[in-house]
Amino acid sequence: MNLRRSGDFGNAWIGWYGEDHGGLTQWRAGWDRFFDVGPLRVQPSVQVASGGFRGGSLYAEAGDTWFVGAGAGRTNLRPYVNLNFDPNDMVMLAAGHRTDGQQVQVILVADNRxxxxxxxxxxxxxxxxGDGEKLTFDVLAKRGDVDGERIRRLGASVTYDWPRWSLRAAWDPKVNFTAQDMLRLSVAARW
Known part of the structure; x- marks a missing residue:
């Protein structure tokens, strides 16, 4: 479960994760926001979670139609259920193109810890x-070691946003570089 609020202050969220049959549970909260700093757009973020987890990241991007970006993230290495594709202790490079309501972007994320x-x-x-509706496709190529085995897998997500609702389906093989594959379905409402 996730409750998210966006406004002039940026994006803030609080959420809860739980597994069936007495598995891991975790409360989590975070914040991020883009700032214009001269020719750069800079996005800091912070996350906290029960169990003592603390993390943060910093991303900077330059350019309007054509753009490039770089970022890094760090945590205190306490347990954290990561529900996105990418590691939190990382470096990131990005490049892309924006025009006429479309954006295409290539992003490389590498664990550096x-x-x-x-x-x-x-x-x-x-x-x-148009009319407050957006469609997002994200194709993921992942490689690395999982329990001593070298893997290469493809994952993907598709998100459709309406003005009031959002629907996402994501396939994440070897989620967070574990032996587990994950299919996530998400529905969100805005108010």
Missing amino acids: EHPDQRHLHLNWKVDR
Whole structure:
């Protein structure tokens, strides 16, 4: 479960994760926001979670139609259920093109702390369909070690946003570089 609020302050969220049959549970909260700093757009983020987890990241991007970006993230290495594709202790490079309500972007995310062999390469395409509707495709190529086995897998997500609702389906093989594959379905409402 996730409750998210966006406004002039940026994006803030609080959420809860739980597994069936007495598995892991975790409360989590976070914040991020883009700031214009001269020719750059800069996005800091912070996350906290029960169990003592603390993390943060910083991303900077330059350019309007054509753009490039770089970022890094760090945590205190406490347990954290990561529900996105990418590691939190990482470096990131991005490049893309925005025009006429569309954006195409290539993003490389590399773990640079505990598992430096782990890499994610994303191809992300966003389309503004008008009337507050958006369509996003994200294709993921992942490689790295999982329990001593070298893997290469493809994952993907598709998101459709309406003005009031959002629907996402995501396939994440070897989620967070574990033996587990994950299919996630998400429905969100805005108010």
